[in-house]
Amino acid sequence: MAKPRLLITRKLRTVVEKRASHDYDVVFNVDDDVFSEEDLILACQGVDAVLPCHSERFDAAVIRAIGPRLKIIANHSVGTDHVDLDAAKAAGIVVTNTPDVLSDATAEIAILCMLGAARRGAEGDALVRSGQWTTWSPSFMVGRQVTGRRFGVLGMGRVGQVTADRARGFGMEIHYHNRRRLPDHLEKRAVYHPTLDGLLAVSDVLSLHCPATAENMNVMNARTLALLPDRAIVVNTARGALIDEIALIAALRSGKLFAAGLDVFQTEPGGNSTLAGMSNVFLLPHIGSATEDTRDAMGFRALDNLDAFFAGQAPGDRVA
Incomplete structure (x- = not known):
């Protein structure tokens, strides 16, 4: 059975990327640049899941343009203000976050x-x-x-x-x-x-x-x-x-x-x-969660939500 195709939009900790690569067909952002809106839409059209940060904005227009393949947005953040939750729900896209760990x-x-x-x-x-x-x-x-x-x-x-x-x-x-x-x-x-x-x-x-x-x-x-x-x-x-x-x-x-x-x-x-x-x-330059332990935990929490979703279970941190 083919692994779900996962887009990771930014550079994550090595241990998180290693675990992701074991369980998913991962598309990495090698240059760690912020996606333009057009590039984000194109990248998400070819994947089943995306693991973004707050630097990627999924407003209603972006979600409409992505199309039907994307099934879950597993955020690497607690805040979800960069995602239009109502638009995601209407499109049948599950949205999760990473509470507690940061x-x-x-x-x-x-x-x-x-x-x-x-x-x-x-x-x-x-x-x-x-x-x-x-x-x-x-x-x-x-x-x-x-x-x-x-x-x-x-x-x-x-x-x-x-x-x-x-x-x-x-x-x-x-x-x-x-x-x-x-x-x-x-x-x-x-x-x-x-x-x-x-x-x-x-x-x-x-x-x-x-x-x-x-x-x-x-x-x-x-x-x-x-x-x-x-x-x-x-x-x-x-x-x-x-x-x-x-x-x-x-x-x-x-x-x-x-x-x-x-x-x-x-x-x-x-x-x-x-x-x-x-x-x-x-x-300070938005580094509230920037510790080794916390960034590892955030990545693992996002992957836990993805694992549950693709196993047919309810993700523990579902927000939409």
Whole structure:
């Protein structure tokens, strides 16, 4: 029996590609370039399955153009905002993701972004690297201490919960807003806010962990940023679409916000050149899940979903 033909759109870890090659007739993207829309459509027309990353967009037009052979999109990501789930369902294409396995790694990056922003990490790193560190005094490079502050979590899912646990290690008081309140054993005495506005009013540090759904686009905008305590810190390791970057820049310039720590941006790759030029912004290039252990686990989870599908079973991480 012929192996299912699988397109892997980006370079994955060697152990993941080796396992995929054992069980599937794999088409690799040897150059690891981002597919154009036209090339993505052509590549998907000749396969039974695709294992993409968030860099490949499967909107309704792309899905319509692919044709009937493609049966499953097994994402190498938790987020699925790059796939039109309704269009995939209408076309009979199963869609899966890779939850759970990247929660620890992403939480680590969120804490790194918080500390980098609070303690002026980007500014200090640039000063030392440029050879301009020529003095010291008690007023030099004074940042904000996070110990004992109020840590607000917008989106208390898997990653949000782990990040809250890490923040507890700094003695921070956890507050959160979610679509629904968590049960006691998951809430762990965090303070639930039934409204977003209520959460923002008490968040000395606000960490974003909600999906980039249509209703969450630019959820942090001029109005909502103004609700934060003065000199708050905003952390985003979820999706760039959650923040109106023009409003964020204005809040940072005015002093309303002390700093921001960002791993994601409206435009990726590339980021935002204005934010990159600001000393009170700590930036990373969307590397929340970029650890050896996590990238292996993500690849294996995607393959687990493919294995189940082609064995006639329900994939464990089906989202459409």
